[in-house]
Amino acid sequence: MFRRLLFIGVPVICMVMFILPVNAQYKLRLIVTNNASLHKTEPVFVAGNFNNWNPGNDSYQLKAENKNLAIEIQNLPAATYEFKFTRGTWNKTACNLTGTDVENNVLKLFSDTIVYYNIEAWKDDFKVVEKKHTASDNVKIIDTAFYMPQLNRSRKLMIYLPEGYEKSNKRYPVLYMHDAQNIFDEHTAGYGEWGVDESLDSLIKNGKKACIVVGIENGPRRLNEYNPFYFERFGEGEGEAYVNFLTETLKPFIDSQYRTLVNKENTIIAGSSMGGLISYYACLKRPDVFGKAGVFSPAFWTADSIKKMTDSLGNKMKGMYFFYMGGLEGETYLADMLGICDKLGRSSSAYLYTAIDAEGLHNEKAWRKWFAEFYQWITADGNNYIIKTSD
Numbered sequence: 001m002f003r004r005l006l007f008i009g010v011p012v013i014c015m016v017m018f019i020l021p022v023n024a025q026y027k028l029r030l031i032v033t034n035n036a037s038l039h040k041t042e043p044v045f046v047a048g049n050f051n052n053w054n055p056g057n058d059s060y061q062l063k064a065e066n067k068n069l070a071i072e073i074q075n076l077p078a079a080t081y082e083f084k085f086t087r088g089t090w091n092k093t094a095c096n097l098t099g100t101d102v103e104n105n106v107l108k109l110f111s112d113t114i115v116y117y118n119i120e121a122w123k124d125d126f127k128v129v130e131k132k133h134t135a136s137d138n139v140k141i142i143d144t145a146f147y148m149p150q151l152n153r154s155r156k157l158m159i160y161l162p163e164g165y166e167k168s169n170k171r172y173p174v175l176y177m178h179d180a181q182n183i184f185d186e187h188t189a190g191y192g193e194w195g196v197d198e199s200l201d202s203l204i205k206n207g208k209k210a211c212i213v214v215g216i217e218n219g220p221r222r223l224n225e226y227n228p229f230y231f232e233r234f235g236e237g238e239g240e241a242y243v244n245f246l247t248e249t250l251k252p253f254i255d256s257q258y259r260t261l262v263n264k265e266n267t268i269i270a271g272s273s274m275g276g277l278i279s280y281y282a283c284l285k286r287p288d289v290f291g292k293a294g295v296f297s298p299a300f301w302t303a304d305s306i307k308k309m310t311d312s313l314g315n316k317m318k319g320m321y322f323f324y325m326g327g328l329e330g331e332t333y334l335a336d337m338l339g340i341c342d343k344l345g346r347s348s349s350a351y352l353y354t355a356i357d358a359e360g361l362h363n364e365k366a367w368r369k370w371f372a373e374f375y376q377w378i379t380a381d382g383n384n385y386i387i388k389t390s391d
Contacts, residue, residue: 025074025077026078026111026112027076027113028081028109029113029115030115031069031070031114031115031116032069032118032119033067036094036119036122039087039122043061043062043088044061044069045057047083047084047085048081048082048084048105049083050073050076052233055088056086062085076109077332078110078330078331079331079332080108080329080330080361081108082104082361083105085117087124092123095121095122096120096121099125099127104361105117108328130187132186133185133186134184134193134195135185135187135197136160136198138163139158139159139184140158140161141157142158142214148249150244150245150249151245155217155219156217157180157216157250159212159214160200160212160214161258162200163210164210165259171261172259172266173209173212173261173268174254174260174266174267174268175212175268175375176214176268177214177215177270178216178226178279179215180217181218182364184196191363192364192368193364196215196371199375203376208376209379211268223302224237225242226275228278228281228306229302229303237303243278247289263291264287264290264291264319265291265292267291269282270295271294271296272297273297275296277295277298277300280306280340283317284310284314287316291319292320292378294322297325297362298325298340300333301332301333306340310343310344315348316348319350320350320351321350321351321352322353322377323340323352324356324357326366327356328360329362334356337354341354355373357370
């Protein structure tokens with residue numbers, strides 16, 4: 001039975017992806033006309049979702065051209081691209097004249113394009129302002145170096161225990177989330193935090209179901225750990241070992257140390273981008289463990305084999321799966337996600353909620369915006385599913 005709930009943000013996203021030439025590729029030429037007043041002799045790079053956000057990739061260094069700096073990026077599919085200018089590292093990024101960070105440059109590419117930019121100043125020329133800790137009192141560190149035997153490495157773990165946990169005997173569902181640096185604390189978040197703790201504090205206070213959240217920090221091999229398959233740009237995937245760590249080591253530990261509801265209906269997994277990919281894969285691989293998932297802006301483009309895996313294993317999935325994509329992330333990525341949703345919806349008896357925010361980008365701000373919607377739906381009792389439609 002195909003049970004999909006579809007929410008499309010307003011304005012309704014234009015479905016350009018269905019009329020663009022198949023496999024069309026374009027040139028993007030970026031020209032910087034003002035490289036601020038300092039550091040004119042240092043190399044300038046562009047880092048974005050077209051090069052895995054590598055801040056110092058030599059292939060993406062701008063070259064001198066008359067009095068400007070320029071780069072031409074070829075063979076880009078039609079999509080929405082985000083990028084920043086750097087001098088080789090993330091502490092040397094372009095900013096405004098007051099030293100304040102600027103939003104990612106966003107460009108929707110559907111033809112050969114030339115765009116001009118100014119760099120007003122560089123972040124490292126301003127005094128560093130220490131970011132504040134924003135994690136609530138309900139967030140604690142479990143271990144700074146929790147051993148992952150399946151990967152032979154260690155990782156910092158954090159936990160959110162709902163208000164009143166210590167004073168009750170109640171058992172709780174558990175939500176496992178990746179990239180823990182970005183979910184609780186602005187101090188550790190590179191590009192803003194999800195605000196999971198503040199969101200849950202508010203929801204629970206207003207009568208919504210309480211939950212334990214376990215956050216697993218990412219490490220230097222994040223792109224491999226969160227991909228179960230080989231990908232040319234990243235190398236061999238370690239996703240299967242990572243999921244085995246979650247199911248064979250981490251979950252048994254959490255269940256033994258905290259008052260949890262251990263069944264699959266109360267075991268949730270969620271993440272964004274590569275974290276969205278590994279969350280979905282975990283449900284495909286271990287539907288006996290994970291019965292619910294939040295798949296935010298999944299990087300399915302790095303894992304073409306996930307399509308065949310959905311065809312072969314999707315019929316085993318019977319839980320609740322929330323899929324989100326921002327309309328400004330790119331038609332190609334949106335088509336990838338909707339394709340997986342369609343396959344899963346047709347082969348399984350799962351409940352799917354597909355949310356498309358027409359103004360959403362690929363960032364923590366967007367995922368924070370949609371976290372409460374995901375959480376309220378995923379923790380609904382019984383078959384109390386509310387269908388959302390566009391206005």
